[in-house]
Amino acid sequence: MSLCIVWRDEDQDLHIASDSRLTFTGNNSIDFCPKIVRFPIKIYSPNREDELSKLLYRFEYGFGFVGNFVTSYILKESIFDILNSLQCIPEITNISMENICDTIQKFFQIISKDICEQIAERGLSEIIIIGFCLKDKKQKSFLLNIDASEYPIKTNLEEILSKPEILFFGSGRKKAIEIFEKSPEFHLLKILKLVINDENISTVGGGLQYGRMEDSDFKIFGVQDYIVNDEHNTVNVFFHLRNIRLYQEDLAFQTDNFIYNQRFVLPFKNEIDEYIKKDYEIKSGAI
Secondary structure (H helix, E strand, O other), X not given: OOEEEEEEOOOOOEEEEEOOOEXXXXXXXXXXXXXXXXXXXXXXXXXXXXXOOOEEEEEEEEEEEEEOHHHHHHHHHHXXXXXXXXXXXXXXXOOOXXXXXXXXXXXXXXXXXXXXXXXXXXXXEEEEEEEEEOOOOEEEEEEEEEEOOOOOOEEEEEEEOXXXXXXXXXXXXXXXXXXXXXXXXXXXXXXXXHHHOOOOOOOOOOOOEEEEEEOOEEEEEEEEEEEEEOOOOEEEEEEXXXXXXXXXXXXXXXXXXXXXXXXXXXXXHHHHHHHHHOOOEEEOOOO
């Protein structure tokens, strides 16, 4: 399971954040699971005998995966090439985001049905899709989930976040809502971090993952984070790059190596600055 937070801000931009824990049977887990991914969408003109189809539109959607990893992974791999090679008839084909999500739902239905027949409710998953709607010229978000109350199972597709709002998904949802209701001023990535650090919620853990829409494209960002050692008055600063923890030396420029062309958000900068005022030493190496 996991905790996924998705929201539309007052500027109408869509955001998504998640933990990185992948839980197995027997309560075993690893903390390196990418749960937020970016999908390029390419729409081409029809093929003609005398010329190749032309690329008409190119943009990127963001996907957030909650629940069963097998269901999510198979869907991700199955639709990648399809979303890269959509075709439309200009001025005839419905190029709305909902129509693209309908295409995704068809594959989700087939995959979910087969998996849930084998492993029942352990195959359940939810998928949040955020992107730009060519038809309505605005950012939109859709939720794909599974209704297993009857046989055969059915999948549902619904639009969410049509107005500024915050939604929580996954096994950490209840705790996240509890924190939010007590401290609505908290940055949503701080709420995610607090649930990750809660030892009573074993299915949520690992690094912080974050992405947001910028105009018509979804972008994934790294997240700066920190751990405090009050005994030694130190603050260890590091970075989450999707599901991987990096330190300052990992990001340092070296002339003979590639560097990461990656942007980072700093949701805890004010908290780190407060420790600096208290004369805590800032460290950036591996703990």
